[in-house]
Amino acid sequence: MTQHVLLYVEDEKGDVFFMRHAFQHIGASIVLQITTTGPEAIAYLSGTGTYADRMMHPLPTVLLLDINLPGCSGFDVLKWLRERPEFKSLPVIMFSSSTRPEDVQKARELGATDYREKPASGLDFSEVAEELLRKWMNEHPAASILPAPATSPSGRRAK
């Protein structure tokens, strides 16, 4: 029985904390894997170095990708990813505080599945967590039995 694995690529410790807290708060039992740089994310996905052990570092079902990262940007990771057939169908959700149309456009062009603006408050990460669960992890055939979203649907992202 496999659990959903969410790989969150984020260098901001606060955001990582809020995401972990949000999933705990809504009571979702997923595996949240974190990498803090672009190259690390690529290493995780290709299973090299410290990430060779797939038991410890299983392949994600969903990728949550920040744009502004040390090393190489989220776009570079996305580009690298989409060039590989094994990751063609991996849902990649860009997660950034940028609302620049250029960034949104670039993400779309590089093959991002969705674009989600970071909430102003860390407290509101739970909304994002709920959405991720509902949209990308519940429907998956390999999904484990997960608690249904506790709160009512918060609607599509509001711009």
Added chain:
Amino acid sequence: MIDRAKRLWGRKPSTLTSIVILLAMTGLTSYLRLYIFHDRHLSLTYGLPLLICLWYRDYRLLWSMAAAFIILSFVKAFHVLPDVDPADQWERVQWLFQVVNIVVIGSTVHAIIRLTEALHARNAELEVANEELRAKAEELAQQNEEIQHQSEEIQQQGETLRQQLEELELRNEELHRQGEELAAQSKELQTTNAELNDREVMLQTLLKTAGLHGSGQLVLEEICKMALALAGPGVECAAVTEKKGNELVIRAQAGVSSLQSDRWPYDSSLAAVVIKQGRTAGVHDLADRPDLIVPHAPGQDMRSSLATPIRVDDEIVGAMEVHSVRPHEWTTRQFELLEWAATQSGLIMQIHGLREGLEKLVGERTAKLHELVDELEHFSYSITHDMRAPLRAMQGFAGILMRDHSGLREEHVQYLKHIVESASRMDRLITDSLNYTKAVRTDLRLGRVDTQRLIEGIIRSYPNLQPPHARVNIIGVLPPVLANEAGLTQCFSNLLDNAAKFVHPGQQPSVTISAEQHNSSVKFWIEDDGIGISPEFEPYLFQMFRRASRDYDGTGIGLALVKKTCEKMGGKVGFNPGPGKGSRFWMELQSAEGATMPAEGNLS
């Protein structure tokens, strides 16, 4: 005279007078001979009384007297004288002498009378002829006088005519002079006119070339056209040439005959001559100059050329040439005009060069500025993004603490609230700034926007615009406009948010939206019953970071953003206090009625 002659000589001798004279003379002579003188002497005097007939010319009287005297002498000699023997011979001879004497005298008188008569007749004839002549002479004299008179008259007329002629001649001369003057003036005018025409061509070319952007080629072609127009008829081609190595290259040309080859040997060209010598030179007939190359045009060779150097910054950069397919005498005027054209070409080339340099410089600087602006923008974005992360953390951690505050005192919870609010405000400030920068930087694509639907959507998505928080009334159906949907949403939501926000505490805001359709625009009115805006603040209403009141939450960017976005969509926004105490904003946008633009899609 004639009368007298007639009186004296012309009368016919009267018979009576003749008889009287005859009797008187015969009686007298008989008395004297027979009674007084009884001698034989004076026998010769018998003929003397006949001389009376010289006075009274009558042949009958003459010869009657002669006969009477002969008888008398006979009588005396033979009958009277006593001593005379009639038979004596001497006596007879003596008497015979007396008779001969009488006959001779009588004949002489006769002859004289006859002569006299003839003379008289002749005289009379002459007299008559004379008379006639005199009459004729008189007549002639009269005629002469008349003729003289007429002649005088004619002479007078002649004089008058001569005077008139002289006057006419004078006038003619004057007219001629005036004519010459006029001709001179006309010529001058023609020259001036031609010059003006030339100037006009020059000016037009200057204006045209001054307005030309882009390649110098167009400018040079315009100059060639000008040179061609200025050179006048008989000139088929004008060209600007330049030295490139050993070749003469045609930079630009104009004319009915285009020169065929773009490159000529430089050394044997007329351009080389003028460039070397730095002066204008013309060749009447190129056939006379075998050392110079003949420019070719399709089907024909050029026969005559005029060239002048073109200077830019006192440096000769090329030559301006005009050519003719026939031998051509180049005039001073054409020399001058070509030189003028060359000067202008030089200036224009210089200006063009400067402008190109400037444009290049401006282009480079603009590109650099753009780069800088992009960099700055990127920088500001990065900074603001990075600023949002700690804010998110502040809000998040404070929020978590507030949610699980079992170990906290009430006042600490209040502090946490302040932290959250401050962080939230700062985040709004950042997002608004970003939005404003975005509005300034990006061009908004315009399309038809259904305002009614848009505003209804805004009200639905903002709970503070719905009852019980507020009441928003739309009067009538709002007409569609030509705008950008995202931009218009921004504008209306900011205006409506303001209208609902600035109210007295505890008051339920009431907002009214209405619209006026003008010819090509729509004016929207957003009126509220809130606290209103003091007249002092009105001038700063739409300025960045200006806030009317510190009592209400805000960043001071909202209205500036509305103004900027509205202007980006070709609209206007303003404040116009209404009759109520609240505020009344208006926004004017282009009407979508009649606009052929497609509906504007959501760009995000």
